[in-house]
Amino acid sequence: MRLLEIVIPLLLAVYLLWPHPRLRTIRLAPSIALILTFLHLAVEGYRWQMIPLYALTLLLTISSLIKIKLQTDWSRAASYLTVILLAVSTALPALLPVPAITKPSGSLEVGTIIFELTDESRKEIYSGKDEARSFMVQVWYPANPLPESKKAPWMSRSDVYAPAISSFLNMPTFFLDHLALAKTPAYMDAPIAETSTRFP
Incomplete structure (x- = not known):
């Protein structure tokens, strides 16, 4: 997986696994992940294997912003179940990565x-x-x-x-x-x- 493809699910995992009550900065993690998703699309390029992760990032961003406004938080069980969904969403791009070709060791x-x-x-x-x-x-x-x-x-x-x-x-x-x-x-x-x- 490429850099942003790794950082996005990590941010979401930190958000979901953070002990309650969540800090305000942690509650913004899905929004940061969504911004990084747009950056990923512009810089690294779209690929179909990331579609479940794109969708989950958007849903978690909307949910987290609503919960910030309503001053509520996820239940621990819902967080753990969503982590399982996150792991499944991340498996596809991890199993079908974009090949990374090693730079030759010569001076030219x-x-x-x-x-x-x-x-x-x-x-x-x-x-x-x-x-x-x-x-x-x-x-x-x-x-x-x-x-x-x-x-x-x-x-x-x-x-x-x-x-x-x-x-x-x-x-x-x-x-x-x-x-x-x-x-x-x-x-x-x-x-x-x-x-x-x-x-x-």
Whole structure:
């Protein structure tokens, strides 16, 4: 799970498990979690595995604000039952995380470029169409990324491959949509590094 995806359920758990009576700052924890949810959507990106957690955050925020206004509090039993619901809601994004790719240990940054090559002498056997065979080649190299260079996706054309893999696994086509959120430590189409020594 990514940073905000961890912090949001932790805030809700602190709110639910805090001994009675709750401090005023603790009562605001769901509201802070809701603000972090909007930040998560803007920075880390939406993914369907988080929908139960989004809904629970919204419900707990509304409930906590009503209870602040009415000067009431959750019963201990309701808090514990809601913690179980929180654990179940958190399980899905934890079991299907966005892959985190480790940065290489070398001193140089990494660039990558993708080529789609066509072999006119062979027919494509997978598309079901009468066309020449195409295949993709991806190259990684020492790079000197520009300030505007963007991180390369972990899976290029995830809009095509993720649904295809999901269908192959007999899952709904959106099952692996979160793979589009994974980035590599390599920069897409970055200029090659200039150095006076040989590359490793």
